[in-house]
Amino acid sequence: MDKSIIYKNASSIALQVAGMGQSDHHGRKHTGTVPGSLLGNAKTKKSSGDSFEIDEFQLEWNGITASSLIQSYNGIDAVRVQTKVSNGSENTHAIEHLGTCFLRNINGEAERGNGFVWLPHNTWCGEAQWQRHSIKELGYTPVNPGFSLKRIAIGGAGGWPACEYLPMGAYETDEGCVLWQIETSSAWNWEISDLDGELYLSVFGPDYDTNGFVKKLLPGDVFESVPCAFAFGKSFQDCVRQMTLYRRALINDSAKRGRGKVFFNDYMNCLMGDPTEENEIPLIDVAAKTGCDYFIIDAGWYADGEWWDGVGEWLPSSARFPSGIAHTLAKIREAGLIPGLWLEIEVMGINCPLAANLPDDWFFQRFGHRAIDHGRYQLDFRNQDVRAFADNVVDRLVDEYGAGYIKIDFNINIGQGTDFNADSAALGLLEHTRAYHEWLKEVQARHPDLVIENCGSGGMRMEYAMLDICALQSVSDQEDYLKTSIIAANCATAALPEQTAIWSYPKAGAGREDIILNMVNAILLRIHQSGRIDQLDEAGVALVSEGIALHKEIAPELEKGLPFWPMGLATMDSETACFGMSCENAMYIAVWRFGPTSDVVIELPERGSTVKVIYPRKESSEPYFSDSGTQVVIRMESKTARLLKVDSVR
Numbered sequence: 001m002d003k004s005i006i007y008k009n010a011s012s013i014a015l016q017v018a019g020m021g022q023s024d025h026h027g028r029k030h031t032g033t034v035p036g037s038l039l040g041n042a043k044t045k046k047s048s049g050d051s052f053e054i055d056e057f058q059l060e061w062n063g064i065t066a067s068s069l070i071q072s073y074n075g076i077d078a079v080r081v082q083t084k085v086s087n088g089s090e091n092t093h094a095i096e097h098l099g100t101c102f103l104r105n106i107n108g109e110a111e112r113g114n115g116f117v118w119l120p121h122n123t124w125c126g127e128a129q130w131q132r133h134s135i136k137e138l139g140y141t142p143v144n145p146g147f148s149l150k151r152i153a154i155g156g157a158g159g160w161p162a163c164e165y166l167p168m169g170a171y172e173t174d175e176g177c178v179l180w181q182i183e184t185s186s187a188w189n190w191e192i193s194d195l196d197g198e199l200y201l202s203v204f205g206p207d208y209d210t211n212g213f214v215k216k217l218l219p220g221d222v223f224e225s226v227p228c229a230f231a232f233g234k235s236f237q238d239c240v241r242q243m244t245l246y247r248r249a250l251i252n253d254s255a256k257r258g259r260g261k262v263f264f265n266d267y268m269n270c271l272m273g274d275p276t277e278e279n280e281i282p283l284i285d286v287a288a289k290t291g292c293d294y295f296i297i298d299a300g301w302y303a304d305g306e307w308w309d310g311v312g313e314w315l316p317s318s319a320r321f322p323s324g325i326a327h328t329l330a331k332i333r334e335a336g337l338i339p340g341l342w343l344e345i346e347v348m349g350i351n352c353p354l355a356a357n358l359p360d361d362w363f364f365q366r367f368g369h370r371a372i373d374h375g376r377y378q379l380d381f382r383n384q385d386v387r388a389f390a391d392n393v394v395d396r397l398v399d400e401y402g403a404g405y406i407k408i409d410f411n412i413n414i415g416q417g418t419d420f421n422a423d424s425a426a427l428g429l430l431e432h433t434r435a436y437h438e439w440l441k442e443v444q445a446r447h448p449d450l451v452i453e454n455c456g457s458g459g460m461r462m463e464y465a466m467l468d469i470c471a472l473q474s475v476s477d478q479e480d481y482l483k484t485s486i487i488a489a490n491c492a493t494a495a496l497p498e499q500t501a502i503w504s505y506p507k508a509g510a511g512r513e514d515i516i517l518n519m520v521n522a523i524l525l526r527i528h529q530s531g532r533i534d535q536l537d538e539a540g541v542a543l544v545s546e547g548i549a550l551h552k553e554i555a556p557e558l559e560k561g562l563p564f565w566p567m568g569l570a571t572m573d574s575e576t577a578c579f580g581m582s583c584e585n586a587m588y589i590a591v592w593r594f595g596p597t598s599d600v601v602i603e604l605p606e607r608g609s610t611v612k613v614i615y616p617r618k619e620s621s622e623p624y625f626s627d628s629g630t631q632v633v634i635r636m637e638s639k640t641a642r643l644l645k646v647d648s649v650r
Contacts, residue, residue, distance in 0.1 A: 001176035002232045003072065003079050005103055010057040010068045011042050013083055014099030014202060017064075018214070027149030028209065029193050030097055030202050035061045051249060063089030068101075078231040078246035080183075081203075084224040087217040094423070095215040096208035100182070100225040106192070107199040110173040112142040115199065117152055117192065118170035118179075118236055120494070122162045125478040127459035128490040130569050132172075132236075135192070135199075147194045155189035157211055159346075159378070159429065160413040160460040166494050167463050170236055171201060177232070179239035183464040184226035185433035186417070187211045187426055203228045206426035211416055213426035226430075229464070240493050241562040247496045250468050254444035257471045258405070258451040259498065260555040262291060262548050264337075265407070267298035268530040269479060269505040275300050277321045277328050282534040288335040290541060291548040292529055294405050294451070295332045296340035301325060309375030312348030312355060314393045316401075329402045340405025340451070341397055345390050346436065347376040347412055362386050364418035364432075366425060373412040380418060380428075381435040390439060391446075398447050407474070410456040433465065440469050453501065462494050472501045472526060481505065481518050482639065485592045488521040489570040489577040492563035497525050497581060498555075504547070505531035506540065513640050515540050516616055519547030520590050520641035523615060524558060524581050527551055543616060550615050550643075557583040566602045576600055576636075587646040588614075593636035602632040608646035615643035 015036035016022065024032030039059035047054045057068045065088060071080040081101045087093055107115055113136055121129040138152045154165050161167050167182040169190055180203060182188040187206035192199060205226035206213035215223050229250070231242035264287035266275055271283075275297050287295050300307060304319040316325035329339035348355050348363070350372060362385065364371040364378040371378060379386045397403040417429025444450065454466045455474035462473050473495045478484045481503070488502045502522040506515045508531075515536070522528065533544055561583035570577035575595030581588045582605065593600055607629040613619040623634035623644055634642065 001106070001108060001178050003077055003230065005106070005178075006070055006079050006081060006101070006230060007055070009101070009103045010055070010070060011039070011059060012102040012104060013039055013059060013066045013068055014097060014102045014204065015039070015066055015085060015095070016097035016208075018094035018096050025147075025149075027151070029149065029151050030099065030191065030204065030207070030209070031195050031200075033097060035064055036066070036099075039066055063087065064093065073246060073249045076245045076249060077233065077242045078229060080227055080229045080246070080250070082225055082227040084222055085217065086222040087219055090219055092219065093217045095217055095223060096213070097204065098207075098223065098225045099202055099204040100228045101203045101230070103201045104195065105198040106171055106178065106201050107173060108175045110175060112194055112197070112199055113140065114173065116172045118172065119154065120166035120168045122164065122166045122459060122462070124163070124457055124460065125476055125483070126572065127462065127476045127487050128166065128494045129571065130490065130493060140193070142194065146197050151191045151193035153189065153191035155187065155210060157187045158413040158415050158417075159185065159410065159433070160456055161185055161188055162456075162462045163413060163460045168494070170239060172236055176234050177236050177239050179231045179236065179243055180228055181243065181464060182226055182228045183468070184430070185436070185461060185463065185465045186226070186430045187213070188226060206430060211426040212424055214424040215427050216423045237564060241564070244492070244496060244562055247464065250464065251496070252441070252468055254441070254452070254469055255467060255471050255499065257449070258294070259559060260552060261293035262527045262529060262551065263294040263296060263340075263405070263501065264292040264529045265296040265298055266530065268477075268503045269507055270530045270532055271298070273298065273300040275320060277323060280328055281331065284332055284335050284337065286534045286541060287529065288337055290529070290533065290545040291552070292337060294340055295335075295337040296342065296405055296407055297328070298342040298407065299409070301341060309349040310351045311344060311376070312352030314343065314397075326401045333402065338404040339402060340407060341401070341403045342407045342409060343393070343397070344409045344411060345393060346379050346381070346410055348379060349376050361420065364414050364428070365420040366418065371414050371418065373414050376412050378412065378414045380420070381432050381439055382421070387435070387439050391443070394443055394447070398450060404449060405451045405453070407453040407455055408470075410461055413460075437465055437469060444469065459494070467495055467499055471499065473499050474528070475500050475502055481514070481521060482594065483572065485517065485521050485641065486570045486572055486574065486577060488525060489579040489590070489592065491525070492579070493569070497561070497563060498559045499526065501526045501528040503528050503530055504544075505529070506533065506536065506544070508532035508535035510536060510540060512539070512543065515543045517592070517639065517641040519544065520592070520615065520643050523547055523551045523643055524579065524588055524590050546617065547615055554588060557586070558588070560584065561588070564605050566604065578602055582606075585648055587648060589644040589646065590641065591634065591636070591644065592641040594639060597635070597637045600634050600636050601626070602634070604630050604632060604646060607649040608632070609649050610647045612645055613642050614645045
């Protein structure tokens with residue numbers, strides 16, 4: 001399977017308009033859409049940029065024009081697809097479904113029931129837990145010659161698009177594999193089923209059947225689907241590597257800020273949302289000593305005490321910071337670090353003093369009432385007054401307080417969306433997220449040195465409508481560093497390694513192996529240093545410093561490397577996990593052992609000439625080749641981790 005399948009299906013556009021009905025026996029499948037099945041008279045247009053080309057395939061029916069836009073990148077076996085529909089008629093049409101891409105015959109020459117689906121399970125503190133299933137295991141069996149009503153389907157709704165699954169998926173046969181990622185901060189869906197004796201894959205954003213979505217397309221209006229990227233290869237891992245190349249080609253310059261830098265954040269296994277001027281000073285000193293570049297004060301800086309349902313003004317607490325927050329941020333700069341602050345700009349607590357005095361049109365609403373989730377309202381970024389308020393907050397943090405880094409969190413899921421000034425709640429959410437993305441771009445343009453981190457209770461909004469703008473993804477809120485190892489081992493499937501921020505957070509008094517494992521979790525990705533490193537002994541601080549120095553040394557190589565998994569993806573009950581980055585002249589491999597002491601055998605994707613442990617430097621158990629340079633063996637004790645370097649044979 002390769003990207004030619006996208007072009008072969010460019011004229012298959014799923015478009016359902018209210019009142020036109022579906023034209024086949026479909027059940028819940030999105031087939032036989034009307035007027036989608038009536039579109040014809042294809043026209044093509046071509047445009048190009050520095051590193052990509054866009055092919056536009058236009059189809060028309062009775063004044064409705066639907067276009068499939070396919071963006072390809074030089075040297076990358078991946079494409080980005082989006083559909084747009086315009087209304088050139090004199091009538092208003094209510095869109096109930098607009099597919100991003102409808103791919104027929106994804107099974108190729110294989111039998112319909114012989115493929116495999118990769119499901120990207122994702123949950124709070126358990127991100128990027130992929131599972132591979134045969135489609136028969138998922139309930140699909142070809143019981144009729146031409147079609148069935150059974151489909152394999154997953155999706156996401158609300159403002160946490162990744163709270164159950166990553167907005168991704170993959171389909172694999174002996175002939176090859178296709179991997180896709182849906183790029184939206186709102187609702188998304190995909191389904192696999194059959195049509196005319198072939199398996200199809202349909203990818204789409206919110207729709208009426210699943211999300212209650214309706215968009216009234218007035219004469220002259222244009223509406224665009226959510227985008228989706230597809231990567232192709234012989235295997236799932238091949239596809240991830242192509243998707244990695246695509247992600248690097250996709251992201252904006254703002255998403256490349258802070259490269260090669262290390263970030264200390266005072267939250268995880270550290271102050272845990274209870275920062276004070278007094279408590280920050282020893283952490284600032286040791287963060288600078290260990291080689292960190294940024295120091296971020298996380299949640300709590302704006303409240304004297306409990307703050308959950310009172311957030312929204314974003315004014316510093318004088319009880320926590322009696323000298324003023326700017327004073328502490330200046331201390332951070334004096335230590336040679338760039339200061340940062342935590343912010344949850346999209347929400348306002350129901351007990352925030354501002355909330356009672358603001359008009360309802362600042363907030364998400366349903367049926368005339370403000371929508372509330374977990375004691376918070378959600379601000380609506382379609383409203384220019386909301387965006388002006390958010391601008392003032394960020395400008396104050398940057399210009400007045402001196403923040404060079406903002407961690408933007410998002411800890412609620414407001415449901416399908418807002419029906420205020422929207423044809424449907426799901427449309428309101430989609431329009432809000434698109435307005436929010438534009439606001440983020442404006443902030444980045446106004447503050448060209450500002451680094452913005454994307455967080456949604458960890459990885460609940462880990463997707464590329466955000467990550468093509470934001471420099472970092474907070475991958476998880478997991479507090480157990482052994483479980484974080486599993487998440488770290490897999491997360492390069494979901495985001496660029498150089499964008500995935502992994503906690504390294506040894507607890508007070510942590511032992512040598514605990515510190516090493518924490519550092520190995522993060523060195524091949526982006527280090528989010530935390531924990532009570534101010535309460536480690538001298539040897540412990542030295543281990544943290546060594547890990548940070550190594551990360552900075554190899555970061556330029558890693559930013560061009562591609563991920564691989566010698567033992568496959570890890571699971572939460574794995575006894576061993578392994579994740580590597582293949583770079584120009586070397587392979588860097590993180591290996592974790594959770595089971596009893598054992599020899600760990602690592603199958604390399606290519607031959608190596610030398611192998612050694614590079615973290616920690618002082619190591620008694622050295623790895624060795626057991627099979628002509630293609631197999632590495634290392635003796636490992638339980639609950640330990642090591643970082644290896646294998647010099648490649650070129």
